[in-house]
Amino acid sequence: DAKTTQPTSMDCAEGRAANLPCNHSTISGNEYVYWYRQIHSQGPQYIIHGLKNNETNEMASLIITEDRKSSTLILPHATLRDTAVYYCIVNAGNNRKLIWGLGTSLAVNP
Amino acid sequence: GAGVSQSPSNKVTEKGKDVELRCDPISGHTALYWYRQSLGQGLEFLIYFQGNSAPDKSGLPSDRFSAERTGGSVSTLTIQRTQQEDSAVYLCAGRRGGEHNEQFFGPGTRLTVL
Numbered sequence: 001d002a003k004t005t006q007p008t009s010m011d012c013a014e015g016r017a018a019n020l021p022c023n024h025s026t027i028s029g030n031e032y033v034y035w036y037r038q039i040h041s042q043g044p045q046y047i048i049h050g051l052k053n054n055e056t057n058e059m060a061s062l063i064i065t066e067d068r069k070s071s072t073l074i075l076p077h078a079t080l081r082d083t084a085v086y087y088c089i090v091n092a093g094n095n096r097k098l099i100w101g102l103g104t105s106l107a108v109n110p
Numbered sequence: 111g112a113g114v115s116q117s118p119s120n121k122v123t124e125k126g127k128d129v130e131l132r133c134d135p136i137s138g139h140t141a142l143y144w145y146r147q148s149l150g151q152g153l154e155f156l157i158y159f160q161g162n163s164a165p166d167k168s169g170l171p172s173d174r175f176s177a178e179r180t181g182g183s184v185s186t187l188t189i190q191r192t193q194q195e196d197s198a199v200y201l202c203a204g205r206r207g208g209e210h211n212e213q214f215f216g217p218g219t220r221l222t223v224l
Contacts, residue, residue: 043201043215091211100152
């Protein structure tokens with residue numbers, strides 16, 4: 001079973017920030033939080049990962065709570081091309097398997 | 111090419127036939143994964159290869175499923191005596207060695223068993 005819970009779906013207006021939450025209350029000390037997204041009919045795409053500090057890259061920002069039991073992926077200026085299913089996964093880095101849940105289906109609306 | 115390629119992109123087969131799905135990962139990616147994804151579902155882990163180590167086959171759903179990785183590069187997933195429940199998108203991903211689990215996925219093969 002996936003070790004994360006995410007809302008099934010979310011909507012966001014184009015140009016606004018999309019904030020996608022993820023609960024991972026049973027995360028272990030050596031487990032990272034990874035985010036991937038899957039655009040319709042494509043393979044998943046890596047977005048970002050973090051351990052305990054907030055992270056930012058060219059795609060998104062990742063905010064992890066101090067107790068590490070939840071996190072938020074932020075797309076600062078969502079575009080229509082960001083419409084996808086977003087998966088939050090916890091994993092001990094080099095651990096061989098990623099356990100995928102159902103993710104959050106984000107719809108960015110014009 | 112620079113990305114992960116998979117072939118065929120689509121495969122329609124009759125129940126009972128064998129199929130082979132191919133994955134060509136990014137050069138230098140020592141780890142290779144196979145997943146399958148049924149409609150509207152998340153990814154289901156099938157098998158993992160890492161270098162010369164014995165593969166982790168713990169996700170293979172039955173002995174009809176097998177996979178090989180030759181020369182540490184191209185991988186083939188074989189499904190024997192296909193069943194209708196095998197219909198899914200089969201995804202391959204590669205990863206560089208090292209600590210983090212950033213996987214690079216191919217576009218998948220959509221398998222339909224009639």
